[in-house]
Amino acid sequence: MDPTFATSAPLVEKIRPYPRKADSWIMSQIKELTLTSSPLDLTGSCDITHDSPAIVFSAGGYTGNIYHDFIDGFIPLFITANSIYPDRDFIIVVVNPKEWWMPRYMDVLGAFSKHKTILLENENASSITHCFTSAVVGLISHGPMTINPTQLPNSRSLVDFHYLLDEAFNTNLSTFKTQKPRLILVSRYGNNVGRVILNEEKIREMLEDVGFEVIIFRPSKTTSLKEAYKLIKSSHGMVGVHGAALTHLLFLRPGSVLVQIVPLGLGWVAKTCFESPAKAMKLEYTEYRVNVGESSLIEKYSEDDLVLKDPIAFRGVDWNATKMNVYLKEQDVRLDVNRFRQHMNKAYEKAKSFMDIDG
Structure with a gap:
């Protein structure tokens, strides 16, 4: 070791370990960490010394919406771990x-690492100084619900992420x-909440008539993930x-x-959020585009209004919260x-074929 380096002042960095760097509002809500890098604990400042490296990320921000729990948390964690520590010898620091977060996701975290997760959840915990052999602070993201196998040394994909959940x-x-x-x-x-199926009971009856065994799934924050x-x-x-609950597509078996069901005005976001991931998961993906007559917006706007007539023109280039809420909330x-x-009927044939082959 270079003795000059060993006696020099530690390097100090401050960082907010959340992947949405361009979202200044949400980044301001993320706890800032102080990182100190030095070759030796010269000052004896370590309260706890660990023998393994760490991956540090924030479960703040938009956490609480299952879509964001995965696209801002677990999928980037999967990418980061497989990029740097594929042997799972790292400590997760949250x-x-x-x-509610740890009880809900304890099983998922346990599949990532063989070490116990460290939670910096309050002022007393965050005042403790943890020392690691090295640390990756923040997560690598390939985009919304996306894993690009060509950017990983072991060519892992969204299907492999599903298998991790299986484990x-x-x-x-x-x-x-x-x-x-x-x-x-x-x-x-x-x-x-928006985007409710107003005739859900009739739809359930129709689906059973088609030949499905239909199970109504109404997830909430208290739903057992297991x-x-x-x-x-x-x-x-x-x-x-279309909605955050479709994130559960990650639980479906490939095939x-x-x-x-894509409501009016949401075609582009439906593709990004769920169509592309579904295809990457090797699911048999189809979509049903709601027409104007099936949308409740027809009761609020005239047929000549851009909201109904041309959603792309209505949105324009400034896809702001007000316009978003027309299609998502109203x-x-x-x-x-x-x-x-x-x-x-077509979906049934595909599902029946899958059942006959895979059980």
């Missing part, structure tokens, strides 16, 4: 975790045998309106069916049962 939840499908293709109908519910994983993995398909759907039946 900043800003909410009280985390240790699911045995032998207890989930069914005589009909099992379809998970993701149900949006509650006041002012039980959700078992349920969805045991299915042969999933259908739901099963995903049908995304809009519910009342599906044309016969038109949707034709679409789901």
Whole structure:
């Protein structure tokens, strides 16, 4: 070791370990960490010394929405770990975790690393100085719900991420045998949530008539992730309106069916959020585009209004919160049962084929 370097002042950096660097508002909500780099603990300032490196990231920001839990957290963590520590010999350090976060994601974290996760969750914990052999602070992201195998040394993909979840939840499908293709109908519910299927009961009846065993799935923050994983993995398909709950597509077996119902004005975001990941997951992806007559917006706007007539022109170049809320919050759907039946007949054939081959 260079003795000059050994006696020099430590290098100090401050960083907010959250991947949305361009979002100045949310970045201001992320706890700032102080990192000190030195070859030796010259001042005896380490409260706890670890023999392994660390990956440090924040569970603050948009955490609490399952879509963001995965695209801002676990998928970038998967990319970072496989880029730098594929042997899993690293310690996960989490900043800003909410009280419910660790119990909900304990199984997932355990699949990433053989070491116990460290939570910096309050002022007392954050005042402790942890020393590691080295640390990666912040996560590598390839984009929303995206893993680019060409950018990883071991060519890992979104399918491999699914297998990591499989390891985390240790699911045995032998207890989930069914005589009909099992379809998970993701149900949006509650006041002012938007994108609710207003005739959901009629849709459920139609789907059962088509031949599916239909299970209504209404996830919440208190839903057991392990039980959700078992349920969805045991299915042969999933259908739901565009929304965060479709993140559960990551729980589907490759080869099963995903049908995304795309409300008016949301085609581009539907593609980015769920179509591209579904195809990367090797799912049989189809989408059902809601027409103007099936959108509740027709009750609020005239047929000549750009909101209905030309959503792209209405949005323009400034896709701001006000315009976003028109399509995401104000809009519910009342599906044309016969038109949707034709679409789901094809989905049934794919799901039945998958069931016959993979059980």
